[in-house]
Amino acid sequence: MTALSRLRRSAAFALVASVAALSASCSPSTGTVKGKISVNGVPLHNGLITFESQVGNKDAFAAAIQDGNYESGPIPVGPCKITVIHSAGERPGAEGGNDLLKGAKNKAPASVAGEVPAKYHKSDTSGLSIEVKAGANTFDKDLTP
Numbered sequence: 001m002t003a004l005s006r007l008r009r010s011a012a013f014a015l016v017a018s019v020a021a022l023s024a025s026c027s028p029s030t031g032t033v034k035g036k037i038s039v040n041g042v043p044l045h046n047g048l049i050t051f052e053s054q055v056g057n058k059d060a061f062a063a064a065i066q067d068g069n070y071e072s073g074p075i076p077v078g079p080c081k082i083t084v085i086h087s088a089g090e091r092p093g094a095e096g097g098n099d100l101l102k103g104a105k106n107k108a109p110a111s112v113a114g115e116v117p118a119k120y121h122k123s124d125t126s127g128l129s130i131e132v133k134a135g136a137n138t139f140d141k142d143l144t145p
Contacts, residue, residue: 028056030074031132033063035139037084039116043068044143046087047116051080051130052123075132082128084143086116117145 033051037044047065052058055078063072065084120126120143130139 029077029134031077031134031137032072032074033130033132033137033139034069034071035141036068037065037070037140038068038142039086040144041142044084044086044116048085048087050083050123051075051132052083053132054079054081077132077134080130080132081123081126082130082139083123083126084116084120084128084141116143119145 037047037049044065045067048062049065049070049072050060050062051072052060053076056076059076061072061075061080063070120128128141130137
């Protein structure tokens with residue numbers, strides 16, 4: 001192999017390595033968020049927390065809340081607005097469950113302990129936000145009316 005062909009191969013390798021390095025540095029950084037959500041001091045039994053990214057495509061990223069704890073997947077670095085909702089599953093105290101059956105009762109109480117106040121259901125009214133940084137982030141919140 002001649003010195004000129006070794007130089008060409010080295011130059012080609014250097015070019016490919018440079019392009020790969022630039023591509024990696026241009027990809028968006030991400031972070032994850034985990035924490036605890038409670039309502040009036042009581043861990044939220046089941047719910048959903050969303051992180052509405054305010055950068056890039058402004059996508060929303062969600063994580064399930066179970067017994068007050070949640071952990072998100074990768075979220076782009078930058079500011080996010082947050083919403084929290086409770087599960088629409090069976091409510092404590094609800095009887096029956098099939099209102100098509102004669103005599104079945106399906107009356108849930110108007111307000112159930114642990115229900116997330118309505119203001120937290122929308123990012124414009126929740127007042128919740130986080131600046132996601134690369135790596136692990138923590139967001140704990142006790143929701144009050």
